[in-house]
Amino acid sequence: MKKSLVPLACSAIALSLGGCGLTEANAPASTGEDGPITVTSTAENCDVSATEVGSGNLAFRVSNEGDEVTEFYLYGSDGLRIVGEIENIGPGLTRDLVVRAPAGEYVTACKPGMQGEGIRSAFTVTESGEDLSVQGVDEADITAAETQYGAYVRDQGQELVDATEAFLAAYTAGDDDKARSLYPTARQHWERIETVAESFGDLDPKMDLREADLEPGQEWTGWHRIEKDLWPPASGYEPLSAQAREPVAADLMSNTELLNERLQDQTYTVSDIGNGAKGLLDEVAAGKITGEEDIWSHTDLYDFQANVDGARVAYEGVKPLLDAKDEALSEEIGTRFDTLQELLDQYRTDDGGFVFYDTVGASERKELSDAVNALGEPLSKMTGAIIL
Incomplete structure (x- = not known):
């Protein structure tokens, strides 16, 4: 387990489809017409714009509005298995995560200061009928x-x-x-x-x-x-x-x-x-x-x-x-x-x-x-x- 308090440049490691963000054309349909699921991380909150979405390609756009480096995780239903993660999101930075998610129960978490279990919420992926191949x-x-x-x-x-x-x-x-x-x-x-x-x-x-x-x-x-x-x-x-x-x-x-x-x-x-x-x-x-x-x-x-x-x-x-x-x-x-x-x-x-x-x-x-x-x-x- 490696933690660093040195923020990393978005262009260096962000999982994106166009520079540091997803383009409108590539935004997954399952996240809705408004584009990626937005996540706002602060010292006390982890605000996720949707708690239920359809299965398929999910895009999370994570913004750190706190004073500490943060992380964002999507866990499986047990809250332990990591489905996707973004580490080292410095204050003021925004980074993207793309995962292919079948229907099921998940857990989202922000970790301000990159310590502990983080600020967690239930997250549901329903069956959309989308071909995941x-x-x-x-x-x-x-x-x-x-x-x-x-x-x-x-x-x-x-x-x-x-x-x-x-x-x-x-x-x-x-x-x-x-x-x-x-x-x-x-x-x-x-x-x-x-x-x-x-x-x-x-x-x-x-x-x-x-x-x-x-x-x-x-x-x-x-x-x-x-x-x-x-x-x-x-x-x-x-x-x-x-x-x-x-x-x-x-x-x-x-x-x-x-x-x-x-x-x-x-x-x-x-x-x-x-x-x-x-x-x-x-x-x-x-x-x-x-x-x-x-x-x-x-x-x-x-x-x-x-x-x-x-x-x-x-x-x-x-x-x-x-x-x-x-x-x-x-x-x-x-x-x-x-x-x-x-x-x-x-x-x-x-x-x-x-x-x-x-x-x-x-x-x-x-x-x-x-x-x-x-x-x-x-x-x-x-x-x-x-x-x-």
Whole structure:
């Protein structure tokens, strides 16, 4: 779970169909004649212009009229499964979210300050009779994209279990040098499917919450709890004893296995895949670029690369669909991925890893940030280009 109080430019990562907004021509019919569903977020309210709409392509236009950075979520009926999200909406900014939603009960939420459960409301999608299939592309390509992405996620889930087990074995045995070497490579399997993992709202804070995002009285568990113990600050911290390490490790292992179990039954639509790719670039912009993600170990570039890996896999899976609908956009996304990868490769070490992020200067971080934004802008249009 990554949170940043640094607002991101709308043009860089907003999921839109025309710059930072939906054009009149592309606004989903199911949102009504007035266009997208508007959401106004303030410190105390999350005003949604409609609480019941027809099934189909839903467009939410979220405006932050508060003083803090906010987020907007559309959850499933359980209030945990994330159907779609927009993070890091700075004060005064407006961003768009497009999701393909079948009939059912949902929950909307704004999170001013990006903490807690947020300001929630019930949201109903009724059966409109609209054909939810993607038009203008080969159905076999759709099936292939969805099947291949599901297999990729399941594979990463199992690899996460295996790598986490090895990492925690070294950690609980007191082999800190080995544990430190395994920490960033094990986490890469989490980061490649981070947006999927985050969709399980009960597991994400247990596994990936940063210390800076703890709420009063909240127990700190997961990856970053162990990270701090392996790379302790020079003063003011008492390392965990061998005995105290056991329950912390067992908790992370148990939640990792539970995550993997849940992943085995998950299926993904083209909309899920496209929004997931956009979300992974959001994660890079929100935490990796700033160095807030792995603040103790400074292994942020491993996570950065893994987010990019996951986004690229998602893009390449739906590329045949995007080629058919908007070949120029597809080509631009591919070129931007290549450019970003070339920059990242400059920070590799001889063993295939990455340098510590605290050795990367401000100008180099700016260069990486610019490349992320240059990719994020066309990538944010991918889902809309395919499904609308």
